[in-house]
Amino acid sequence: MDILKDRILSEGTALSESVLKVDNFLNHQVDPQLMHEIGREFKERFENKNITKILTLESSGIAPSVMAGLLMDVPVIFARKRQSLTLTDGLLTSEVYSFTKQETNKISVAHKFLQKDDTVLIIDDFLANGKAAEALIDLVDQAGSTIAGIGIVIEKSFQDGGRILREKGYHVESLARIENLAEGKIEFINEEEHSNANV
Numbered sequence: 001m002d003i004l005k006d007r008i009l010s011e012g013t014a015l016s017e018s019v020l021k022v023d024n025f026l027n028h029q030v031d032p033q034l035m036h037e038i039g040r041e042f043k044e045r046f047e048n049k050n051i052t053k054i055l056t057l058e059s060s061g062i063a064p065s066v067m068a069g070l071l072m073d074v075p076v077i078f079a080r081k082r083q084s085l086t087l088t089d090g091l092l093t094s095e096v097y098s099f100t101k102q103e104t105n106k107i108s109v110a111h112k113f114l115q116k117d118d119t120v121l122i123i124d125d126f127l128a129n130g131k132a133a134e135a136l137i138d139l140v141d142q143a144g145s146t147i148a149g150i151g152i153v154i155e156k157s158f159q160d161g162g163r164i165l166r167e168k169g170y171h172v173e174s175l176a177r178i179e180n181l182a183e184g185k186i187e188f189i190n191e192e193e194h195s196n197a198n199v
């Protein structure tokens with residue numbers, strides 16, 4: 001997705017060899033116009049999957065998910081990382097190790113929002129080692145719902161998450177795939193080279 005890649009190149013900062021900061025448009029300040037385009041792209045890439053719900057993780061997954069939900073005309077559920085006072089009963093929970101914060105969080109959703117007949121698209125802002133996506137998959141599995149696929153805004157392909165999820169057979173669509181962040185430079189994967197192998 002070229003407009004996303006352009007924004008990453010012009011506004012993203014490689015904080016280290018493995019962490020990318022994009023707080024101008026995704027992780028702190030949010031660009032609604034870009035989120036709209038991202039939502040449109042997810043809708044196109046998961047067309048004809050009969051998706052009934054989008055599941056994401058608070059907080060940075062919410063903006064792209066809401067735009068996709070608006071365009072796909074389906075509700076968006078965000079898994080909570082903190083315990084809510086009003087959300088106590090009927091919870092599905094899982095654990096996710098946060099790569100950026102280096103801590104384990106319990107995440108939860110109310111079971112009533114994910115039912116057996118739901119077909120769920122999981123969306124997240126970043127894919128690194130796949131822990132967040134695996135925890136969201138776990139929640140969907142606990143609910144007995146079907147997973148339509150996993151939509152990622154930025155995949156760091158030099159980390160293992162994308163490979164692991166694809167090897168497990170999930171349909172993963174990443175709108176920008178970063179091959180390398182070394183020496184402060186941001187390099188994207190050559191999609192043509194990878195289109196057959198899809199690694």
Ligand code: 5GP
Binds near residue numbers: 098124
């Ligand atoms: P994973 O669970 O795949 O290891 O990491 C994905 C989660 O960690 C995402 O939900 C995202 O919030 C965060 N994350 C991982 N890598 C990065 C990164 O390079 N930049 C930012 N801003 N967040 C990241």
